[in-house]
Amino acid sequence: MKADWVLRVxxxxxxxxxxxxxxxxxxxxxxxxNSCSNCGSIVACANVSFDLLPGETLGIVGESGxxxxxxxxxxxxxxxxxxxxxxxxxxxxxxRDIFSAKLPERREIRAAQMGLAYQNPAMGLNLLITAGGNIxxxxxxxxxxxxxxxxxxxxxxxxxxxxxRDRMDDIPAHFSGGMQQRVQLAKxxxxxxxxxxxxxxxxxxxxxxxxxVLDLVRELQEQLGIAMVVVSHDLGVIRLLAGRTMVxxxxxxxxxxxxxxxxxxxxxxxxxxxVASMT
Amino acid sequence: MSSVQELVAENVSPGHxxxxxxxxxxxxxxxxxxxLLKAVALPGHQIPxxxxxxxxxxxxxxxxxxxxxxxxxPDDTVKVIDQGADEGVNAWNIRRLITDTSGVxxxxxxxxxxxxxxxxxxxxxxxREGEVLVFQVPMPEPxxxxxxxxxxxxxxxxxxxxxxxxxxxxxxxVRRGEISHATGYPVxxxxxxxxxxxxxxxxxIPKLNMSEGIYLFGAGREKRVYAIxxxxxxxxxxxxxxxxxxxxxxxxxxxxxxxxDVYMNEVILDDGRHAFTCSDSxxxxxxxxxxxx
Numbered sequence: 001m002k003a004d005w006v007l008r009v010x011x012x013x014x015x016x017x018x019x020x021x022x023x024x025x026x027x028x029x030x031x032x033x034n035s036c037s038n039c040g041s042i043v044a045c046a047n048v049s050f051d052l053l054p055g056e057t058l059g060i061v062g063e064s065g066x067x068x069x070x071x072x073x074x075x076x077x078x079x080x081x082x083x084x085x086x087x088x089x090x091x092x093x094x095x096r097d098i099f100s101a102k103l104p105e106r107r108e109i110r111a112a113q114m115g116l117a118y119q120n121p122a123m124g125l126n127l128l129i130t131a132g133g134n135i136x137x138x139x140x141x142x143x144x145x146x147x148x149x150x151x152x153x154x155x156x157x158x159x160x161x162x163x164x165r166d167r168m169d170d171i172p173a174h175f176s177g178g179m180q181q182r183v184q185l186a187k188x189x190x191x192x193x194x195x196x197x198x199x200x201x202x203x204x205x206x207x208x209x210x211x212x213v214l215d216l217v218r219e220l221q222e223q224l225g226i227a228m229v230v231v232s233h234d235l236g237v238i239r240l241l242a243g244r245t246m247v248x249x250x251x252x253x254x255x256x257x258x259x260x261x262x263x264x265x266x267x268x269x270x271x272x273x274x275v276a277s278m279t
Numbered sequence: 280m281s282s283v284q285e286l287v288a289e290n291v292s293p294g295h296x297x298x299x300x301x302x303x304x305x306x307x308x309x310x311x312x313x314x315l316l317k318a319v320a321l322p323g324h325q326i327p328x329x330x331x332x333x334x335x336x337x338x339x340x341x342x343x344x345x346x347x348x349x350x351x352x353p354d355d356t357v358k359v360i361d362q363g364a365d366e367g368v369n370a371w372n373i374r375r376l377i378t379d380t381s382g383v384x385x386x387x388x389x390x391x392x393x394x395x396x397x398x399x400x401x402x403x404x405x406x407r408e409g410e411v412l413v414f415q416v417p418m419p420e421p422x423x424x425x426x427x428x429x430x431x432x433x434x435x436x437x438x439x440x441x442x443x444x445x446x447x448x449x450x451x452x453v454r455r456g457e458i459s460h461a462t463g464y465p466v467x468x469x470x471x472x473x474x475x476x477x478x479x480x481x482x483x484i485p486k487l488n489m490s491e492g493i494y495l496f497g498a499g500r501e502k503r504v505y506a507i508x509x510x511x512x513x514x515x516x517x518x519x520x521x522x523x524x525x526x527x528x529x530x531x532x533x534x535x536x537x538x539x540d541v542y543m544n545e546v547i548l549d550d551g552r553h554a555f556t557c558s559d560s561x562x563x564x565x566x567x568x569x570x571x572x
Binding site for chain 2: 104111132136141145146150169
């Protein structure tokens with residue numbers, strides 16, 4: 001079977017706390033909370049399912065605490081998910097759940113097939129080793145063993161992300177926030193992952209830098225055809241980048257569809273509120 | 280109820296004072312040997328052991344001493360080296376501790392020894408089959424320079440995740456134009472574990488590969504032992520375009536024995552000139568004796 005998707009997510013969920021059998025019923029947008037009234041556990045997200053097609057960008061939008069970042073971190077296996085499965089076309093032809101992968105296999109998936117750019121570049125970068133060294137780490141992970149090859153690739157990526165070539169051997173601790181973010185992008189792209197996960201990529205950047213980073217991501221979409229999941233609470237970002245959008249609230253997906261459709265004709269009251277507050 | 284003297288007397292080996300053979304009690308030796316067996320079975324993997332208080336301060340070779348004393352038998356001949364020399368204070372004291380508590384003979388000739396305890400050098404003469412070289416190890420963890428957390432370095436070893444050790448080398452090349460590790464150059468053992476060979480010079484690294492003898496490493500303060508068994512592949516980590524290389528003594532000659540192609544110490548003479556002598560004093564002595572001087 002050759003999958004027509006690159007990433008399939010089925011019933012993904014994450015619960016913090018000891019949990020009980022009523023957690024799912026007691027939480028969600030109808031209850032207006034993600035905290036279980038019976039046991040006090042937090043259901044950060046639940047029943048998140050989607051297929052990501054090759055070259056497609058899926059937006060996930062929602063307020064703070066709606067579970068969008070948690071879902072992304074579970075997908076990248078930074079966090080252990082409580083429920084659900086996920087399949088990558090590049091991992092056993094999409095026939096094996098990546099959450100069932102052993103630790104070395106997980107490392108391989110994270111190193112070669114997926115990339116997660118964090119909202120805070122300090123999480124995705126080691127700020128005290130050079131920009132080139134940060135990119136080298138991803139390449140060394142997949143056993144590139146030539147300094148010249150690493151430097152050539154790092155130089156190409158940094159050029160693509162508009163980091164001046166002569167800053168390659170400087171440490172990102174000395175860079176501005178926007179530049180750190182661009183180095184992080186260069187790093188996660190180093191191995192040409194099949195799926196790129198972007199978590200609040202432009203939050204905290206000033207508007208002109210935001211525009212630069214967004215332009216860059218659009219270029220990458222068009223030229224490299226990398227499939228992406230973009231998490232943001234900024235509908236402007238979602239409108240610009242995502243073809244399809246899911247709206248999350250209290251840990252659940254309340255609406256999903258083509259981005260234009262969701263933004264022009266929102267059905268769920270929360271989506272309506274979100275769109276209304278944008279203008 | 281028996282007195283301390285009576286208890287000690289039961290365990291005394293004749294002629295060596297009030298100590299058990301080789302200072303350590305037999306259960307301790309058995310525990311260390313068990314850790315060593317595990318270390319040999321998993322080449323390059325660090326095995327925890329219950330490091331004991333020794334009559335030497337931690338950091339002065341207590342790991343190596345415990346390994347040596349645990350494998351020592353009455354038929355062994357021991358050599359102790361400190362930075363290549365048999366005459367160092369550390370070597371003298373360790374040798375005295377071993378002989379005073381076991382009575383085994385010692386030698387300075389590595390070819391006559393069955394167990395060699397060493398700090399920071401491997402003898403010039405290759406080990407023969409059955410010969411054991413025991414290293415004193417200050418820092419057993421090769422990943423400590425890139426990861427301070429023990430929990431994380433263990434996970435990295437478990438998953439053979441050594442990319443950050445390579446990043447460290449890459450940074451070195453970028454900053455200094457070459458890999459700057461002068462001592463303790465990290466090596467891959469049997470294609471599986473990254474190992475710190477203790478602070479031996481690069482010169483000695485190739486001797487670790489496919490050796491006839493056995494290499495045992497003891498870190499007393501860090502409570503770890505590890506091993507490189509005979510005929511094990513040991514490869515220093517490097518880049519295709521920045522390969523590992525050893526120190527060059529091209530054109531140098533030992534002032535005492537005339538040897539070339541050995542690891543040498545540089546000494547400054549009274550008249551300010553620089554001269555070179557063998558770092559391995561036992562080897563140097565055997566060469567001068569052989570020449571009939």
